[in-house]
Amino acid sequence: MVEVGFFGAAGEVTGSMHVLDTGADKILLDCGMFQGRRKESREKNENFPINRSDITTMILSHAHIDHSGRIPLLTKEGFSGRIVTTRPTKDALDYMLLDSGHIQESDALYLNYKALRTFLYQAEQSKTKQQIANKEKSRIKKLLKKGPHELDVDAIAALQKEYGLDMVTPLYTQEEALESLSFIDGYPFGSQVTIGRGITVKFYVAGHILGSAFSVITVTPENGGKPLKILFTGDIGRFEKPILKDPTLEFDEEDRDIDLMIIESTYGDREHAPVADLSGSLKDTLIRTVERGGSLLIPSFAFGRTQELIYILHQLYESGAVPKVPVYVDSPLASNITKVFGEHPETYDKETHKIFLEKGINPFYFKDIKFVESVEESMRVTQDETPHIVISASGMCEAGRILHHLRYKIHNPKHTILTVGYMAQHTLGRRIEELGLQENQAADKAPEVKILGKSYPLKAHVEKIGGFSAHADRHELMRVVSESNLRVKDIAVVHGEADQSAAFARRLNENGYNAFVPTPGERFKLP
Incomplete structure (x- = not known):
């Protein structure tokens, strides 16, 4: 049977x-x-x-x-x-x-850091019987970090053990992910x-x-x-x-x-919206955002959706249809997957061959695009106040660098968060999408969303282009x-x-x- x-x-x-x-x-x-x-x-x-x-x-x-x-x-x-x-x-x-294993490890470490930092804040506050000063908070943070962008794994683990705190463990590690590839x-x-x-x-x-x-x-x-x-x-x-x-x-x-x-x-x-409308919808959203002096944040799956966005932006920039603001692809995974796309032209349709390959043009690279690799460079982009586009994983806003871009920009109405794919139930992406659309319809008070354990007012514009699915x-x-x-x-x-x-x-x-x-x-x- x-x-x-x-x-x-x-x-x-x-x-x-x-x-x-x-x-x-x-x-x-x-x-x-x-x-x-x-x-x-x-x-x-x-x-x-x-x-x-x-x-x-x-x-x-x-x-x-x-x-x-x-x-x-x-x-x-x-x-x-x-x-x-x-x-x-x-x-x-x-x-x-490998990226998934890295995310599992990084998220577990960050959650452990946040929980330990909060515990130490509360312990110090209880000891002094008053609100602790920023100087003391800074001291505690330095205790748990090796540098401005690197957490001290050993120090965090030792302190959690010393105080008997529960630790979040990764679902699996990068090493286990590597072993699975064989x-x-x-x-x-x-x-x-x-x-x-x-x-x-x-x-x-x-x-x-x-x-x-x-x-x-x-x-x-x-x-x-x-x-x-x-x-x-x-x-x-x-x-x-x-x-x-x-x-x-x-x-x-x-x-x-x-x-x-x-x-x-x-x-x-x-x-879905007709496929032909994707380019026009993206163009209109980008122009509105730049006119406000804002940046366009696009949570995107590193595999597939990011390459499609790059492809369409390449066409828009080549035609002069939009202002040529910098485009940051802030995902090491997306950078690597874009290379994989370049290695398999046998999977492309006839249009891609005609528009790009037959002219000797790489569909996924152009002058205004920058693939962000390091954490330091990513942090500089989050703090950039000039108009730009960020395409960053994860697509449902559940992990990855997009979370840091959101927490720096989500409270400012000049920016736009553009969703371009399916957001599953109970994900941060779905919550932003649903609350953002409500907020755009009219609300006296901005709704709040929680990012990495902290609440932020959702004041940025939220738009959706369903045809990108x-x-x-x-x-x-x-x-x-x-x-x-x-x-x-x-x-x-x-x-x-x-x-x-x-x-x-x-x-x-x-x-x-x-x-x-x-x-x-x-x-x-x-x-």
């Missing part, structure tokens, strides 16, 4: 993880990190639904952390198989997972790869980000009966967007009859199902908030398909 278990991104967006169980093999589909409320997501990330040593192979749809971020937890706890993906995704993971194998699109006993996978272009794939898994019975076909979409991209090829609609004849399609539904009941909207999702040459028997609708998944499943059923929304932990048996 063959069955599929749905253990992550079922009734929610993050934490993508499903298991194909053939009896002889257990194939893991994605190993994504849950994102959202710190404590809740931590508990989910640490608890695997099945024994990791039982998993024989893993298939990875693409490199976004909500699909790949728990790989180091998989490989350090008993997994001894292979992780199979596309070549561009493998190249991207060399940077993505498990990953990359293959070309269109090649058939053996991944188990009588099991193969073939990758087709999904168009979501560089290297993202539809995975067609074939399970051939030992008795030579009719093979079963499972199509796992991962995340589906938009049609006619710049840079990458469109999602596949023409599948090989032997892969057309699908017994179970597992399809994402992030925007299962929503429509790398996810297909409801029409494009439907297009993959109804306009492709596939013949699909059953459809499991995953990777969406409950209302989005339910709406898309309903639409599929209304159009004659047999669709359902699995609950977390539910298992679906294939004949």
Whole structure:
């Protein structure tokens, strides 16, 4: 008996993880990190639904952390198989997972520093029976730092131990992330790869980000009966967007009859702005911000979204349509991923070849762009009061350097925070987006948001350009199902908030398909 278990991104967006169980093999589909409320997501990330040593192979749809971020937890706890993906995704993971490990370590250290600093402030205040002076606060801070931008790891750990304070530990370390990379194998699109006993996978272009794939898994019975076909979409991209090829609609004849399609539904009941409007919307937002004397802050995924923003800004600057203020890409990861994009021109669409490559121009580099590497340089940018653009990770404002740009600029109405992608529930990005739109409609008092443990008034303008999303909207999702040459028997609708998944499943059923929304932990048996 063959069955599929749905253990992550079922009734929610993050934490993508499903298991194909053939009896002889257990194939893991994605190993994504849950994102959202710190404590809740931590508990989910640490608890695997099945024994990791039982998993024989893993298939990875693409490199976004909500699909790949728990790989180091998989490989350090008993997994001894292979992780199979596309070549561009493998190249991207060399940077993505190490960066994730760095973020886990950095966030844990910063939270420990904040908790210890607060404890020492309170202890000193209790001792003196009065509010402590700034001079004393400065002394305590110096005690915990090696320099203006570097925390003293050893001093913080020693003091926490001395005072018996609870320590936040990283989910995994950079070293553990590095070790996980040796498990990953990359293959070309269109090649058939053996991944188990009588099991193969073939990758087709999904168009979501560089290297993202539809995975067609074939399970051939030992008795030579009719093979079963499972199509796992991962995340589906938009049609006619710049840079990458469109999602596949023409599948090989032997892969057309699908017994179970597992399809994402992030925007299962929503429509995006037309792709053609992206450049104009970004232009208008930038001009308004610069006229106020402000800067434009764009929280962005380092992989995919950042490169698309660079591409469009390059076109706008070349045409002279916008003021040429400095563009800072403040994410070492984004810098490295941009290099990976440059190494895989075979994934680009015809338009990118025509506009840039055929003229000998690199789509991702131009005179006014600066890739920020060091923490010191990043801090200088946060304090720059002249108009500029900052593109910085993380895309949902849950970690990374964007948090420091926000805390320096969020209280000033001359600046703009521009969201250009999906913000999951319970993330800081979603809160800024929702409160910012309310504030823009009219409010006597600015709402407050908490960044790194401190509250700030949200006075900056908040704008949203939905068309930048790398996810297909409801029409494009439907297009993959109804306009492709596939013949699909059953459809499991995953990777969406409950209302989005339910709406898309309903639409599929209304159009004659047999669709359902699995609950977390539910298992679906294939004949």
